[in-house]
Amino acid sequence: MTQAPANDLSAYWMPFTPNKAFKAAPRLFVAAEGQFYFTADGRKVRDGFSGLWCSGLGHCHPRIAEAIAAQARRLDYSPAFNFATPDAFRLATEIADQFPGALNHVFFTNSGSEAVDTALKMALAYHRARGEGSRTRLIGRINGYHGVGFGGVSVGGMPNNRKAFGPLLPGVDHLPFPYDAKVSGFTRGQPDRDPMAYLAELEALITLHDASTIAAVIVEPMIGSAGVFIPPAGYLARLREITAKHGVLLIFDEVITGFGRLGSPNGATFFGVEPDLCTMAKGVNNAAAPMGAVIASSQIHDTMMDATAFGIEFFHGYTYSAHPLAVAAGLATQAVLREEGVYARAAALAPLFEDLMHGLRDKPHVIDIRNLGLAGGLTLAADPEGPGRRGQALFLAAYEEGLSIRANGDTIAIAPILTSRPEDLEDIFSRLGRAFARLG
Numbered sequence: 001m002t003q004a005p006a007n008d009l010s011a012y013w014m015p016f017t018p019n020k021a022f023k024a025a026p027r028l029f030v031a032a033e034g035q036f037y038f039t040a041d042g043r044k045v046r047d048g049f050s051g052l053w054c055s056g057l058g059h060c061h062p063r064i065a066e067a068i069a070a071q072a073r074r075l076d077y078s079p080a081f082n083f084a085t086p087d088a089f090r091l092a093t094e095i096a097d098q099f100p101g102a103l104n105h106v107f108f109t110n111s112g113s114e115a116v117d118t119a120l121k122m123a124l125a126y127h128r129a130r131g132e133g134s135r136t137r138l139i140g141r142i143n144g145y146h147g148v149g150f151g152g153v154s155v156g157g158m159p160n161n162r163k164a165f166g167p168l169l170p171g172v173d174h175l176p177f178p179y180d181a182k183v184s185g186f187t188r189g190q191p192d193r194d195p196m197a198y199l200a201e202l203e204a205l206i207t208l209h210d211a212s213t214i215a216a217v218i219v220e221p222m223i224g225s226a227g228v229f230i231p232p233a234g235y236l237a238r239l240r241e242i243t244a245k246h247g248v249l250l251i252f253d254e255v256i257t258g259f260g261r262l263g264s265p266n267g268a269t270f271f272g273v274e275p276d277l278c279t280m281a282k283g284v285n286n287a288a289a290p291m292g293a294v295i296a297s298s299q300i301h302d303t304m305m306d307a308t309a310f311g312i313e314f315f316h317g318y319t320y321s322a323h324p325l326a327v328a329a330g331l332a333t334q335a336v337l338r339e340e341g342v343y344a345r346a347a348a349l350a351p352l353f354e355d356l357m358h359g360l361r362d363k364p365h366v367i368d369i370r371n372l373g374l375a376g377g378l379t380l381a382a383d384p385e386g387p388g389r390r391g392q393a394l395f396l397a398a399y400e401e402g403l404s405i406r407a408n409g410d411t412i413a414i415a416p417i418l419t420s421r422p423e424d425l426e427d428i429f430s431r432l433g434r435a436f437a438r439l440g
């Protein structure tokens, strides 16, 4: 066996990537530091998307890198079943301290998708443990993204993530997409619209199926993957009221909104709404190693504990749950977030970011702009040749201008590193302006 040549691209089948186009013109990162990536062909690329929403502290943060290196020399792996590390308990406590109310118990996973499937299974098992096993139905939302597990894809509402994979989970409904560009286009922050325009459907579903059959509703507090769509003021609070009234669990999928993206510890805190379960991943440990988690209310946790007199209370888990390297990165990340006041700094940057986002209004083909915290989305009018072409063209033009952004079809997302300075934001948007100029 000899070492494979670096230019042999055939064996790696890439995720969520047009593989043929990529392998014809690969974009290979070989290093990164702070706000920048460095490519195999000598480019320096500014990170305008915090990795994939996930590296809010920038890249190769020395404190995080050192923590992982030291951990790898001390304890590289601990069995996650029937054994544990003290640091796993420490990190769980530091996470729980940042969530409101009774959200007190953290179950570690290895990704957002695993966190979503864990939360859905926890919801079903909880109802069974309390003698309401008839509650098996789940409710997601049109255009929701909840990862790529069969559970997450079933409650998710983006057609491309669903159509190739058969019938999916039975007993799943979807709420309306809580955004209407005709009414809320180019809105700064939360649209001012009657939330019941989008939530009457939930009451109708509860009437149709009866609350006794419905386990949980899962939503992103801010819709990320579909292109940064912000629900109207009052929507999440009203959703909480309706679900609580009918004993339906509310799950916030905080994989994007957790740990600073909104200038807040999480969406539950930002919006002042307390769900029963939250998922998280990405920023929990600055994506320096794979990690996700679910935080559960004491009601859910204690009910499950009390329902099993002897033995395993929740038959679920992963080999790498609370992996020591991921936990070490997590503790270092949480220390930096806390000691460097990152949430407040991100909140202080949000008004400049909002102005810069909406300053794109007159760029070619821009038909909507949205923003909240340090998350921005814009929609391009589709090229008559077909959807997604303009989004991909702007993504490639940005790369030529030394900027990494995100294109999902014809929606573009911008997510600056949370510890950016104003001049970092200015540079993102000047590069983006030049990328638009390339589109002609």
Ligand SMILES: Cc1ncc(COP(=O)(O)O)c(CNc2cccc(C(=O)O)c2)c1O
Binding pocket: 052, 053, 110, 111, 112, 113, 114, 116, 145, 146, 147, 148, 220, 224, 225, 226, 253, 254, 255, 256, 281, 282, 406, 408, 413
């Ligand atoms: C709300 C939410 N839930 C679950 C996942 C899945 O997480 P994992 O990928 O770790 O399994 C996500 C992930 N979200 C995600 C991942 C990559 C790109 C983009 C984008 O918006 O372009 C979004 C997410 O945003």
